[in-house]
Amino acid sequence: MKTTVFLGGGRITGVLLAGLRLAGYKEPVVVHDRHPRKLRQLQREYGVIPEARLRSAVDQAHLLIVAVRPESVADLLKEIGELRRPVISVSLVAGVPLTSLRARLGSLVGWARAMPSPVCRSGRGLTALTFERALPQAARQEIRNFFGKVGPVVEIPESKFDAFTVTYSCSHGYHALATLAGAAKKLGLDRKSALTAAAHALADGIISWREGNIPLDRLLHEAATPGGIAATVMAAMNRSGYPSIIERGLRAGKARAAENAKKSD
Ligand SMILES: NC(=O)c1ccc[n+]([C@@H]2O[C@H](COP(=O)([O-])OP(=O)(O)OC[C@H]3O[C@@H](n4cnc5c(N)ncnc54)[C@H](OP(=O)(O)O)[C@@H]3O)[C@@H](O)[C@H]2O)c1
Numbered sequence: 001m002k003t004t005v006f007l008g009g010g011r012i013t014g015v016l017l018a019g020l021r022l023a024g025y026k027e028p029v030v031v032h033d034r035h036p037r038k039l040r041q042l043q044r045e046y047g048v049i050p051e052a053r054l055r056s057a058v059d060q061a062h063l064l065i066v067a068v069r070p071e072s073v074a075d076l077l078k079e080i081g082e083l084r085r086p087v088i089s090v091s092l093v094a095g096v097p098l099t100s101l102r103a104r105l106g107s108l109v110g111w112a113r114a115m116p117s118p119v120c121r122s123g124r125g126l127t128a129l130t131f132e133r134a135l136p137q138a139a140r141q142e143i144r145n146f147f148g149k150v151g152p153v154v155e156i157p158e159s160k161f162d163a164f165t166v167t168y169s170c171s172h173g174y175h176a177l178a179t180l181a182g183a184a185k186k187l188g189l190d191r192k193s194a195l196t197a198a199a200h201a202l203a204d205g206i207i208s209w210r211e212g213n214i215p216l217d218r219l220l221h222e223a224a225t226p227g228g229i230a231a232t233v234m235a236a237m238n239r240s241g242y243p244s245i246i247e248r249g250l251r252a253g254k255a256r257a258a259e260n261a262k263k264s265d
Contacts (some may be wrong), residue, residue, distance in 0.1 A: 001028055003060045004146070005051075007076060008067035009033030009042050012092055012116060016067075017046040019120040019150030032057035054079060063146065064089040064109075070096055070260035082106035088139045090114050090146075094165055095260030098132045098158060110135045112143050113158070115165045120150035126168060127151060130158045166253030176202055 006013045009031040017029065030049045031042050039050035051057040058064065058080055064087050068076050073093045083105050090112045091101050101111045111132045119125035127147035131140050147153045156164045177198050184194035209219055224231040 002062040003028045003030055004063040004065065005030045005032065005057050005061035006048075006065045006067050007032050007054070007057065008069075008072075009035070009038040010067065010069075012118065013065075013067045014042065014045075015118045015121040015125075016065075016116060016150060017042060017048060019123055019125065021046050022121075022123050023149040025149055030057050030060050058083070058087075061087055061089075063087075063142065065114075066091040066093060066101075068093065070094060071263050074100075074264050077101070077104035080105060083109050086110070088112070088135075088142060090143055092116065093260070093264070095162060095257030096264040097261055098130070100261065100264045102132060110139050112140070113161060114143070114147055115161070115168075116147060116150065117168070117170050119170050120147075123150055125151040125170070127153045128156045128161065128164050128168065129153055130156055130161050162254050162257040163250075165257065166250045169253075173202065 004027060006016075006029070010033070013031060013033075017031075020029070028049060029046070030051050031039060032051045032054055033039050036050075036052060039052065042048050043050045051060070054076075066073060066076070066089065070093050073091070073096055086108045087105075087110075089101070089105065089109050092114055094115065096113075098111050098113060101113075112135060113130045114127055115129075116127040117125035120127065127150070129143060129147065131143070144153050177195070180198035180201060181191070181194040184197055185191060189197065205219070205223070208214075209216055212219075214222075220234075224234060
């Protein structure tokens, strides 16, 4: 049996465990966190092995998943120190580069970064992966297989990883849904109708693009008769700065990822 150890038993660990349970994952999973309450809850909900002692958790790891916030990662890795046996380690920590990670835990540890989505709870969350150059193929495949249990995986060069991270977050979907439904309420729709209309607007369009072979610009053209209502709405949104607002949001997220990298030094 190959034991997977999560360091950090917070939000992303919880949803990954939910997705793994849904997928019928049977390998042992140990979770270490400094909050005994979180460990008890994860044990109760997902049958994980709680381990309050960091060293004892790490010593059991075949696959070590670092799932603490960026400001905590340097201290955590320092506390672990150099490992004297081969371990495959995957950091979920946004923004923190492989070079910083590689400098910790010693040369027997192979590193990858993964950016899973909370949607992995339902088995449909995309995970972005990037591997350090020296990581053997077998280890890469194990990591792909692990995250593949909770949804599709995609490999992104590390230089593009932060740009991908800020773009693919499911928070965009929730944010767009809340914003569109909020605007519809101001036009007089009740909450339920506003959410129904907004959810169909966003989800149906995206599903239709993903499931068909029709290019996006053709679908846009088809959905917006020139001079019609949809075309008027899009033109007004674009005039009000919709594309640049989105770009500004993504740039702010990417800058935040760069700050995380600095904090981890
Ligand atoms: N949430 C997401 O959707 C998501 C998606 C992809 C990647 N990520 C990445 O995953 C990481 C975790 O995010 P999260 O949202 O799951 O954070 P979280 O809910 O705050 O969970 C992290 C947990 O780790 C604990 N912890 C921190 N340092 C520790 C230490 N030295 N020893 C033991 N426990 C420690 C934290 O305790 P304290 O609260 O006391 O610090 C907390 O319980 C982040 O780096 C984030 O970038 C998150």
